[in-house]
Each structure stands twice: as C-alpha cells, then as structure tokens.
Amino acid sequence: MNLTSSLRNRLERKVALEDLLPDELPSYVHAYVYLFGIATIASLFLLILSGIWLAMAGPTWWHVSNLGHYVNSVHFWCVQAFFFFMVLHLWTSFFQGAWRDGRGATWTVGVLCFLVGLGTAFTGYISQQNFDAQWIAVQGKDALNAIGVGAFFNVLNFGQMYGFHIVVLPVAVSALVGLHLLLVRTHGVVRPYPANDREGDQ
C-alpha cells in the first residue's frame, strides 16, 4: 500500500478546490451573523502578529517601553475581540443547529478551538509578569492541583507557562482553526431549517 497515493486519492475525493475557495455561496450567507466567524479569524491573525512582535522583544520589554506597552495593548484588545466574536459565532452556530446534515465534527472542532483558546488566554495572563499574573497564578493553582493537573502544568512556573503561551497553545489553536475552516468549506454552510417547519410552529 502506497501511503502517498492513498493520501492523495483521499484528498482528491474529500477536498475540492472549488469548495475551499468558492466564488458563489448560498444567498442566505449574506446575513450578518456569518461575519462573526471571519471576524474571529481576523482577530486571531492579528493576535498572532502582535504576539510574535512581543515574543521577539522579550517578556519584559513591554513593561519598560511605551511602544512595547502599546503593542501589548493591541495584543490585549485582540484577545478581547477574539473571544467576543468567537462567542457570538458559537451562539449563532448553535441557534442555526449548524451541526446538522453531517457537520457534527465541525461543531466539535469549533468547541475545541474555544477551549484551547481559553488555555492560551489563561497562560497569557500568567505570563504578564505583573500583579495580575501573580494573583491569577496563585489563585488558579488550587483548582488545577485539585484535579491532579497542577503536578504537570505548574502555573507558578513562568518558564513553563510562557512556553505554553507562545508556542504550544497558539500552534494548537491555529491547527484547530485550520481544521475547522477545512471542515466548514468541504461540507459547506448548513441549510436553513425548512420553511414549512417555521409555519408549523406558528
């Protein structure tokens, strides 16, 4: 069995380029709620760019430089925007029953994006090297210790948390968001509930 050819055949079968980059979509996709997903991705893109800038300058730079503080502020508001748009996207996807017609995995991967995003933000708060970082770390340790996680994931260890925040978790979030997008595009957006269902409820 040739793994390369079987992977190619599988991709050819499952992933059509015209589905990945379509130039036409169902007319109902013009509703404003469909913008929350792309706004989440835009926030993530800018979050990563500002994070790379902060990482390149080192973890103490933004405390002693006005420019650094501004870049950190951009990073901070990107986090807020990311979660704001992601939660709106999650709620509107729920109200649409977006998992119908074989889209269960798309929903589950989307929820995983949210969960890993929580961890990324949490480790970011801990990596700030200020009072918030100290307090969130000592406050958060008890819950993690109580479930046995604290023994392996020590929130009081700056080096470990910084590594998680700038490498492990961003890579995981990016991979999950990429998979989520791939699933959305290969399956297409879900159809609306039938109109007669709507009439029947009235």
Place this chain on the structure above:
Amino acid sequence: MSPRQQTYYRGIRMAPYDLVREGLIAILVVLVLVCGLAAWLSSPDEPPLTVQHVATSDPVTFLQTALGELNGTDSISTYGPPYNSGSGSVQSLGPISLQRLAGVRIPIDPARDDVLGPLGMVAAIDPRAGTALATFTAAGASQQAAWETAFGAALGKARMQGQAVVLPNGAYGPVAPMLTALLNLGRAGLLEPAVDHSDRIYSTDNTRSLLFLQASALPALASQDHLVGTQWGMMNETGNYPGQAWLWLYTFWYQVPAYASSPNADVLVMATMGVLTLILLVLPWIPGLNQLPRLLGVYRLIWRDYYREQALSATVPQRPETPAGGQP
C-alpha cells in the same frame, strides 16, 4: 462547486461571494478597532508585588509569614500534592483524589526552601546569622518549638520604631536574629532570588517566592481589587478592564454556597465544568438537546430574508427541503 455541494444546495439560490476580499476587509476592520481601543484604553499593568515591598512596608506580616513557614503552620507546609505529602489542601470527589494520584512532583518544604536555605546563604556573609542558624539547627524539636511559640506570641505585641520591629523581651533563642536576618534579606530584595534559585544559572520558576507571597500579602491586595474567588475575581483583573469575561460560568459556581462552602470546592467546580464541556462537545449527538435550536426558533430571525424570499417564490415548484433537524 463540487457535485456533492451542488446536490446539497439544490433549490437554493446561489449568489456571488468573495471570501478573500471579505477576509482582508475583516482584518482591516479589526485592526482599526484594536488599534483604536489600545490607544484609547491601553491595557492593565499593575506592578508586581515583591517580597522587598512586603518586608519594607509590613515587616510584621513578613515575620509572621516566615515564622509560619519555619514552624510548619502555614498552608503550604501541610498542603499535600503536588508539593508534599500533607493533607491540608487535598481535595477529592467521593473516594477518588486525582490530586493524590498525581503525587508529589514539585517538592516544597517551606521551612527549608524559604527560611533555612536562604539563611544558610546569609551565614556566609553575616556571622551572627550563621551562629543563630547553627544554634537553631542543633537544638531539639521541642526547644525549637518553644522558641517559635514565644516569638509568635511576641509578634502579636510588636510595635514599629522607624523601620525596626520592636518586640517585648522573651525566650526566643536564635529565632529572633534568624528572622531579623531574613527580614533584612527581604528588604534588600534578595529573598526571591535566594528561594527561586536553581542548579542552572537561569531561573524561570517562581513557585517558591509566589507561595511565600500568597501566604497573606497577595490575598490582602487582591481583595482590595475585588479579585478573590467570592468576588467573581477569577474573571476580573486590575483596573477597569473586561478581564477574562469568558470564564463567567466557571466563576459563577464559586458564588453558589453549596460549592463555595465545600472543602472540595475546586474539584466540584472542575467536575461540573467538565461535564458541561463534554455536553457542549458532543451536543450534535445528544437526542433532544440537538433539536433545541429548532424549538427556540431564533433561526427564524437569522434567516428571515431567506424565508421571505422563499415565501415570495412559493408558487415556483421546488425540490423538497432537507428534513428538519437532520442527523449530524
């Protein structure tokens, strides 16, 4: 569009769309938004609390913390895993304690790590502290306890004279010079590096100094800023900033008396959130719950233009729609 999607969308009007343009516009709009917010509202950066600050501004609290660590009455000395084999903060869910199962992986002995160890370093440059330390370590456990008890009682009657802590006379033995030397080390800003030092030249692990600060100084400041658990503190941050608002449900459980008053509060909250998270993950496959959006009917608002369009073209024969609430 692939044949598979053509089949799925049969009967639905397609419209031109430019995903790449939409993505670029979204990046531009969010960029303007976050740059504007950053310029207008900045971001929080409250300076960290240092041992030096505590030793200078509240030396009695510092000495009480150090004495608690020395005599083993502080919360970390008896905490339990992952720091030691105590049981003071061990939580379990029924008979199962994941905390115990994980074991002691970050061994911490506050008396050794935060008091005796740093004093051993001080002894090299301060013979008086070295003598006191030698006297203390040579004494028996009951004698050590007697000195510690006398010093603890005297701390309750301590008064400040300038920067000096004045204690009534008592049989403290070497404990007073030992803890005075530790206080001076803290005031010099050298206690953190002394307790956090490692065999490597670079130390990035602040576990021990943070545990020293959390004994009393950190919670007191956090309470002033409404950051403790019973104040919805887990989702708050210093200043007027939104904090981690996405943790609202997790924080909510700590406001429920049945959870907050339990000795296993953390593990109960984590278990509750674990179950709710699992439900969210597998929602598409849970009968009943996966039909909830259809029953709630918010979709009518989301797709109102589509339904209006459908109603207008109702006279045109169309392919039957996909069954409602199709299986995932």
